[in-house]
Amino acid sequence: MSTPTPTGRRHDSDGETYCVWQREFNAPIDDVWAAVTEPERLARWIGTWTGDPADGHVRFQMLFEGDDATGEMFTIDECEPPHRLRITTSMPNDGENPEHWLLRLDLEETDGVTTLTFAQNVPDLKLAQGVGPGWDYYLDRMVAAESGGSVESIVFDDYSSSMTEYYRNEFAGLD
Template sequence: MTRTPTGRIEVVDGEHRLVIVRELRAPIEDVWAAVTESERLARWIGTFTGDPASGLVRFRMTVEEGAPEDDMEIRECDPPHRLAVTARSGDEGWRLELDLVERGGLTVLTFTQPGIAPASVDSVGPGWEYYLDRLVAAEAGDDPGDLDFGRDYYPAMADHYRTEA
């Protein structure tokens, strides 16, 4: 089943920002744990080593076979509402932000990637849709492995993101 893309590109002060929103039927504390605790992250995206209190951890995506361990700088951490990090791989850095708000039994997660290069949006957007859907599946007790990136996300969502960029 091809999924419907939900992300959008906003331009703020000349900077492109990828924004994707997900609603989870879970208390905000549970969603916070799912995005900040290594054991919980492992269910949907990856694991980290190191002490987050130091402001730097080593992160490895476990979904992508052979992915290297990269630095993840913690720029802002306001539990259980906001996490802002910079993922560093070689000379490249991606700023990533998660904002959580609890409303009426749901936790709304807003994922933002400020500074995204418009030329990469058609592949990066579907990738984040996939990972965030894996998060929703894991928190709902479903198997994130049932999601098919190659069939439902990329290239199926690429045109949506090209149009957004």
């Protein structure tokens, strides 16, 4: 595989700084929505969740990072199938003060092609340098999973080593 290209872009909105990525799928919007919301489909490229979304939260578990079995609590702030999903994550940080990340997912279909726009808030440069390559990696895994490609051929080390400088420059001034 050739060296992957970073695709995240800085965007300031609602008093927050976000990193925004886009991917296109030759698939109907309902199919792409299923790929990002159904536990079995998510498990092919990133992780899975448990709980009842009707309660307004689920527990999300990454499957490819060796995370502990407890996962992260995701609060569902807004859900408009199959177009919009807004989530706030709560991750233990220092045992007392959880870290909260805002995740935004929007889908739009035109002529059978669905565009996924994904964003995460990045309050500081250190976070941008880590989540930038991480989301490029996972979104490329999603593309592979949904297009019949090899998810296993996408190696995180190819992303982290080649993209850190790009994200450092893209989010300069946040430190």
